[in-house]
Amino acid sequence: MAMLDVSDLHVAFPRGKSEVEALRGVNLTLEKGERLGVVGESGAGKSMLAFAILNLIAEPGRVSQGRIEFHGENLLDLSERDIRGIRGNRISMIFQDPMVTLNPVLTIGTQMVETLKAHRRITDAQAHRLCVEKLKQVAIPSAESRLDAYPHELSGGLRQRVVIAIALLTDPEVIIADEPTTALDVTIQAEIMALILKLCRDNDVALILITHDLGVVAEVTERIMIMYAGLCVETGSTRGIIRAPRHPYTAGLLKALPQFAGRGARLYQIPGSMPPITALPTGCAYHPRCDRATAECRSRIPPLEHGHACFHPLDQTEAAS
Amino acid sequence: MTDPIVETRGLEMRFPLPTHFLSREKPVLHALNTVDVAIQPGESFCVVGESGCGKTTLGRAIMGLLDPSAGEIHFNGQRIDTMDDAARKPVRRDMQMVFQNPYASLNPRRNVFETLAEPIRHLMPEKSAADVRAQVEAVLDATGCDQSWQRKLPHEFSGGQRQRIAIARALVTNPAFIVADEPISALDVSIQAQILNLMTDLQADRGLTYLFITHDLSVVEHFGTRVAVMYLGRIMELATAEEIFAAPRHPYTQLLLDAIPKLEGGSFDNPREPGELPDPVNMPPGCPFAPRCHMAQSRCRSERPELRELPGGTRAACHFAE
Amino acid sequence: MISFSAFVKRFLSDPVAIGAGLVLLVLLLMAVLAPLLAPQNPYDLMQLSIMDSEMPPSWKPGGDDRFPLGTDAQGRGVLSTIMYGTGISLLIGLGAVVVQGVLGITLGLVAGYKGGWIDSFLMRLADIQLSLSTLMMAIIALALFQAAFDANVYADYAIIMLILVIGIAEWPKFARTVRSSVLGEKKKEYVDAARVIGLPARKIMWGHILPNTLTPVLVISTIQVAEAIMIEASLSFLGLGMPVDRPSLGSLIRSGFEFIFSGSWWITLYPAIVLVVLILALNLMGDWLRDVLNPKLRRGED
Numbered sequence: 001m002a003m004l005d006v007s008d009l010h011v012a013f014p015r016g017k018s019e020v021e022a023l024r025g026v027n028l029t030l031e032k033g034e035r036l037g038v039v040g041e042s043g044a045g046k047s048m049l050a051f052a053i054l055n056l057i058a059e060p061g062r063v064s065q066g067r068i069e070f071h072g073e074n075l076l077d078l079s080e081r082d083i084r085g086i087r088g089n090r091i092s093m094i095f096q097d098p099m100v101t102l103n104p105v106l107t108i109g110t111q112m113v114e115t116l117k118a119h120r121r122i123t124d125a126q127a128h129r130l131c132v133e134k135l136k137q138v139a140i141p142s143a144e145s146r147l148d149a150y151p152h153e154l155s156g157g158l159r160q161r162v163v164i165a166i167a168l169l170t171d172p173e174v175i176i177a178d179e180p181t182t183a184l185d186v187t188i189q190a191e192i193m194a195l196i197l198k199l200c201r202d203n204d205v206a207l208i209l210i211t212h213d214l215g216v217v218a219e220v221t222e223r224i225m226i227m228y229a230g231l232c233v234e235t236g237s238t239r240g241i242i243r244a245p246r247h248p249y250t251a252g253l254l255k256a257l258p259q260f261a262g263r264g265a266r267l268y269q270i271p272g273s274m275p276p277i278t279a280l281p282t283g284c285a286y287h288p289r290c291d292r293a294t295a296e297c298r299s300r301i302p303p304l305e306h307g308h309a310c311f312h313p314l315d316q317t318e319a320a321s
Numbered sequence: 322m323t324d325p326i327v328e329t330r331g332l333e334m335r336f337p338l339p340t341h342f343l344s345r346e347k348p349v350l351h352a353l354n355t356v357d358v359a360i361q362p363g364e365s366f367c368v369v370g371e372s373g374c375g376k377t378t379l380g381r382a383i384m385g386l387l388d389p390s391a392g393e394i395h396f397n398g399q400r401i402d403t404m405d406d407a408a409r410k411p412v413r414r415d416m417q418m419v420f421q422n423p424y425a426s427l428n429p430r431r432n433v434f435e436t437l438a439e440p441i442r443h444l445m446p447e448k449s450a451a452d453v454r455a456q457v458e459a460v461l462d463a464t465g466c467d468q469s470w471q472r473k474l475p476h477e478f479s480g481g482q483r484q485r486i487a488i489a490r491a492l493v494t495n496p497a498f499i500v501a502d503e504p505i506s507a508l509d510v511s512i513q514a515q516i517l518n519l520m521t522d523l524q525a526d527r528g529l530t531y532l533f534i535t536h537d538l539s540v541v542e543h544f545g546t547r548v549a550v551m552y553l554g555r556i557m558e559l560a561t562a563e564e565i566f567a568a569p570r571h572p573y574t575q576l577l578l579d580a581i582p583k584l585e586g587g588s589f590d591n592p593r594e595p596g597e598l599p600d601p602v603n604m605p606p607g608c609p610f611a612p613r614c615h616m617a618q619s620r621c622r623s624e625r626p627e628l629r630e631l632p633g634g635t636r637a638a639c640h641f642a643e
Numbered sequence: 644m645i646s647f648s649a650f651v652k653r654f655l656s657d658p659v660a661i662g663a664g665l666v667l668l669v670l671l672l673m674a675v676l677a678p679l680l681a682p683q684n685p686y687d688l689m690q691l692s693i694m695d696s697e698m699p700p701s702w703k704p705g706g707d708d709r710f711p712l713g714t715d716a717q718g719r720g721v722l723s724t725i726m727y728g729t730g731i732s733l734l735i736g737l738g739a740v741v742v743q744g745v746l747g748i749t750l751g752l753v754a755g756y757k758g759g760w761i762d763s764f765l766m767r768l769a770d771i772q773l774s775l776s777t778l779m780m781a782i783i784a785l786a787l788f789q790a791a792f793d794a795n796v797y798a799d800y801a802i803i804m805l806i807l808v809i810g811i812a813e814w815p816k817f818a819r820t821v822r823s824s825v826l827g828e829k830k831k832e833y834v835d836a837a838r839v840i841g842l843p844a845r846k847i848m849w850g851h852i853l854p855n856t857l858t859p860v861l862v863i864s865t866i867q868v869a870e871a872i873m874i875e876a877s878l879s880f881l882g883l884g885m886p887v888d889r890p891s892l893g894s895l896i897r898s899g900f901e902f903i904f905s906g907s908w909w910i911t912l913y914p915a916i917v918l919v920v921l922i923l924a925l926n927l928m929g930d931w932l933r934d935v936l937n938p939k940l941r942r943g944e945d
Contacts (some may be wrong), residue, residue: 041509057439139594185371186536190580194589212510215539215582219589242584256514258543259584263562266521267514273479274509384839408843413841426832430854440840490836 001072002029003206004053004174009066011045011052020059020277022048023231027304030174033204037199037217039237039253040227041274046210049227050176054087054209056078063106089119092167094196096179098159101166102151108135108162109147112169119164119170134165138195168199175200176208179181181216188214214253218242226250230277236307246306246313248287284310322509323440324398325359326498326530327416332356332392334378334554338602347604348542354554357628362497365524365531367545367562369538369577373601376534380500383532384418385409396498411521414444417491421503423483427475433486434471437461440494456493463526464489465519481512485627488519492527500532502586517544538581550574553601553609556628558642570635570642573610576621608639616641653935663927670921674730681723682709686889691718697907715898715911716889721913724895729917731891732872737803739871741866742810747817748853748860754818755825756848766822769815776811778872784808785883798886805884809871820863824856858936865929869922876918894920 006028012019023045035044040046048243051057053068054255055075067074070091075083087093095101105113112131122130128147135143138161151159153278160180165245167175177196181189197220200207209221217224217238224241227235234247254260254267267303272289284302292312302309334353353375358368368376381387383394383489394402401412417440420426426437437457441448448456451486453543453629461468464485491499505513517540523529535541541548541583547563550573558571579588608614611621620640628638654660673680685692696718698707707714712721754765772780788804789797797804828834829852837847876893878884880900885891887898892914900912 041511082463139592186538186580187371187576190582190589191593194592197589198592213582214510215584215587218584219582219587253510254584256511257584258514258517258539261543263543266518269514269518270511271515272483273512381835385841386835386838406843410841413839418836418839420830421831426836428837428851428855430834439837439842441844443840492839540826622858 003032003071004028004030005059005067005069006049006053007067007069008112009049009052009068010064011048011057011061011121012064013061015278019064021064022230022277023052025066026230026232028225028232030206030208032173033200033206034223035200035207035209035221037221037224038210038227039212039214039217039224040207041212042274043229043274044227045230045277046227047178048230050093050178050208050210053176054091054093055083056087076272085119088115089170090172091174091176092170092172094163094167094175094177094180096182098156098163099151101163102159104151107148107150110165112147115166116169130169131165134168135162137168137199138162138165140165156184157191160184160192164192164196164199168203168205171203172205172207174206176210178210179212182211196220214242215304226253229236229274229280231285231301231309232304233286233310234308235304244314245277246308247310248290248292248312248314250308251314252289323361323578325395326397327358327361327532328395329356329358329379329383330393330395332379332382332394333390334375334382334387335390338392350602351554351604352601353382353389356551356554358533358549358556358559360498360530362530363524364546365533365544367535367541367548368610369535369541369548370550370551371536372552374551376551377502378535378554379551380418380502380532382489384416385413410444414494415496416498416500417494417496419484419487419491419499419501419504422507423480424507426484426487429431429475430533432472432474433461436440436475436486437490437493440490444494460489460493463492463523479512480508481515484508484512484516485519488516488523492523492593494528496581497528498530498532501536502534503536506535506537534633538577541568550577553604555609555638556636557610557639558635558637559628560637564633564635568635570631570637571610571639572614572616576613650935657931659927660931663924663931666824666920666924667888667928668721670729670917670924671674671725671733674733677723677726677730681720681726682711683723684718685719685724685727690711693718696878697902697905697910698830699907700785712913713867713907715895715910716902721895721909724890725892725917728890728892728895728914730923731802731889732875732893732918732921733868735802735809735875735891736868736872738802738806739809739813739875740867742806743813743817743867743871746814748821751818751821752848752853752856754823755822756829756844756852762822765818769818771810773815777809778877780812780884781808781874781878782881785878787884792885798889801885801889805875805878809874813867813871816863816867817860820859821849824859825852828852828855843903860928861938862933865925869929872918872925873922892921 006026008025009023010021011023012021026049028049028166038049039048052063057063063076070086075086109131116127116130119200121259131147132143135146140146140158140161147320154162180196181192184192193216196207199205207221211216211217221238224235224238225232226247228249234241234245234250241250242254245254252268252270256270261267270289276284281288283298283300284293287297290297295314296311302311333355336350336352338348338350356379358366362639368379370376378387382389389402393400396412396416400411401409404412410496426571437460438453441456457471458468461470466489467487470486477487489581504520505516508516520531521544524531533545542560547559547561548565549556550571551575558565558569558574560570565574566578569578582589604621605612607622607625608617611617614621626638626640628636630636631642649931654664663675678684686732696714698712698714700713710722714720716725750765754762785808799851834847834851837851842895875884875891879891879893880897882897883912885894887894890898895914896911896918899907902910
């Protein structure tokens with residue numbers, strides 16, 4: 001049995017008298033120490049998935065259906081008190097903006113010790129030692145003195161390192177990272193992602209990396225889930241999907257990357273844009289943009305089978321080209 | 322070589338930092354330091370670098386949104402940074418700008434027609450109402466916008482559609498030169514290709530010259546003709562796009578190239594040392610990149626390397642580049 | 644941003660908004676149509692008779708059907724004076740807000756857009772003005788004015804003076820609101836786009852930035868009308884506002900105040916009720932507008 005097993009997850013938001021679904025039945029499994037990339041454009045529901053797993057969906061949204069099992073226990077049945085024993089403890093989160101996690105008026109040290117004491121019975125001296133150790137693990141120079149620093153005294157890259165150190169404090173089994181490097185420069189992104197990769201490997205921590213960047217996913221993860229309009233449209237090993245995508249959307253995303261076109265040549269472009277969840281077409285949500293769409297695609301939602309949710313997937317030879 | 326369409330000579334930009342009014346120190350941020358670029362007609366001249374390197378400041382100075390502290394800016398042979406508003410008006414027709422954030426670059430209270438008509442009305446007052454309408458319709462067609470968009474407000478459009486409208490606004494006076502400041506970085510992956518293709522097509526149709534500001538080297542590789550790599554207000558390397566990717570001469574360029582996440586054969590397996598920009602207000606003597614550079618020697622920390630021409634035409638500001 | 648139809652929909656789905664809106668409409672109609680609706684014209688001395696003074700409301704013993712809410716010490720029907728007085732109060736309130744708005748928006752726009760010493764100067768001026776209470780400044784100005792001119796001249800120009808005094812004293816509220824939204828707006832790229840084509844500052848300020856700062860202006864305008872009416876009422880109550888022969892709600896309350904202990908409570912009570920209802924309706928309306936128009940308070944939409 002998988003460590004984390006999300007099945008048929010639906011998240012709904014009220015709109016007028018009815019509801020719209022931001023997630024329309026998503027399945028996800030995560031083994032111990034596995035690194036999973038969740039890829040999608042803005043509005044695809046990838047952040048919603050992370051928030052749902054941590055039971056952090058903001059009112060008036062709600063999980064309307066599905067199960068989220070962590071070591072066989074359904075997180076949706078737990079009380080707020082019990083979920084706090086898991087969130088930030090056994091499942092940690094890294095957000096896009098470090099300032100969401102860090103309190104600007106408290107020193108780094110205070111915040112780290114507080115986090116530890118919320119989940120562990122530990123003396124101040126032990127906590128202090130552990131904090132320095134974690135800051136060293138994330139390669140923060142002169143870790144000892146940084147404990148007295150306020151978040152604004154650190155650069156963006158260092159701040160995100162501190163957030164990672166905080167996420168690691170409680171030795172979690174899963175880290176969910178939601179676009180952890182989008183706000184950072186490319187060179188800092190490379191440092192931070194390399195660091196996350198190393199830490200996950202060294203400590204056997206599972207990772208759910210949410211991003212829009214296929215390159216980052218290819219560098220860091222072992223398995224991918226491609227999301228489109230609240231559904232997973234393709235999933236499988238990162239290598240396999242990047243070499244031979246089966247779903248036309250995945251194939252289009254990859255072909256649209258500038259590194260695939262020759263210099264000065266036209267890029268492949270997917271026409272149109274992703275529909276908002278309030279105005280989904282019938283059938284496959286991707287069919288209006290898809291050049292392989294048939295009548296069947298317009299009437300029925302393709303089920304996720306053999307790793308892709310498409311009636312007319314690219315065959316292996318087509319995909320590999 | 323033909324005459325450059327845009328040229329900067331010794332361009333400097335200093336911003337005084339806010340201080341207490343009694344304090345004696347007057348700290349100054351050097352956003353641009355003796356920047357010389359010459360952009361040839363028809364080029365896609367790219368400026369890359371990390372945030373704070375001065376690439377946006379350079380674009381804004383050329384557009385006249387910022388007044389340079391020193392140096393000259395020339396457009397088609399005329400010096401434009403010292404022109405007054407009246408003299409500059411005909412020049413403005415020929416240079417336009419596309420901004421990064423399509424959600425902020427369109428006035429939310431103006432419909433598309435008003436947004437597109439304003440530059441014509443202001444810069445070409447001789448045009449009749451019918452001419453204005455015809456020109457707006459033509460530019461909407463050219464940028465792949467639907468004519469029915471004219472009466473709609475920006476909030477009715479997606480990010481990609483808005484960026485098309487912003488490009489249409491930049492093109493409506495038929496300029497020769499466009500500064501594009503990170504025009505695709507706020508857009509979704511599947512939309513980025515649409516906008517890049519549109520810009521490529523427009524360049525082919527109209528013979529546009531672009532100054533393309535970006536942090537993303539993979540876009541430069543696809544799109545750029547020449548590239549200036551900037552770091553802390555200085556140009557570190559200036560070369561053709563082929564050269565930059567085939568044989569980067571400056572260690573900073575190499576660092577940027579290594580940082581691109583790759584689909585195959587990635588390098589994120591190797592942990593990297595944390596690199597931070599030095600304080601841009603109190604710059605150390607010597608090479609600004611020295612604190613992050615793996616090749617740095619004592620000479621780099623005391624003596625600042627000048628941008629110099631290397632065999633092959635590439636220019637780099639490094640003591641050890643060859 | 645909210646579309647007009649969505650705005651109407653929100654209005655119709657909120658009972659508080661409908662209630663406040665209806666009350667305001669009724670009071671406004673009553674004031675505007677007072678010459679047609681009112682039983683008497685309280686300004687026409689020929690219609691007044693000292694014999695009618697201090698009559699109780701009509702349902703009380705000694706009441707008269709001509710005066711449903713009784714009469715005051717000069718024999719004017721309280722209902723009629725309230726209808727006319729509401730009009731004067733509203734006129735002063737709206738007039739003062741127009742003056743505040745014109746001054747405040749212009750200065751706020753210039754301060755926010757130009758920045759630098761102009762901004763510092765205008766904002767310090769606003770700070771100084773806000774640290775002196777409006778009422779105090781109005782009292783000084785009006786007392787001087789009353790002393791300088793004789794009563795007839797004062798009576799003729801009282802409305803204009805009140806509008807000017809309240810308007811000038813309260814401009815900083817508009818100026819600050821506008822300035823802070825201008826500071827937010829001028830960083831946006833659409834302003835840069837307008838500067839790229841060389842649009843003069845005047846056109847950018849009024850044509851591009853101002854329309855995007857009007858939402859908070861609309862909200863505070865409503866609240867400021869209530870505020871101005873309150874200030875006018877206070878001044879009138881102190882004898883510095885509208886003269887007794889052209890009473891506003893405030894001067895009506897004052898004129899009846901001396902008679903409360905002689906049992907003629909109706910002269911004060913009814914205008915006071917109308918004043919309270921008017922202010923309450925305006926404030927509720929302002930709060931509702933802020934909730935609807937301020938996107939920061941709105942969640943889960945657009």
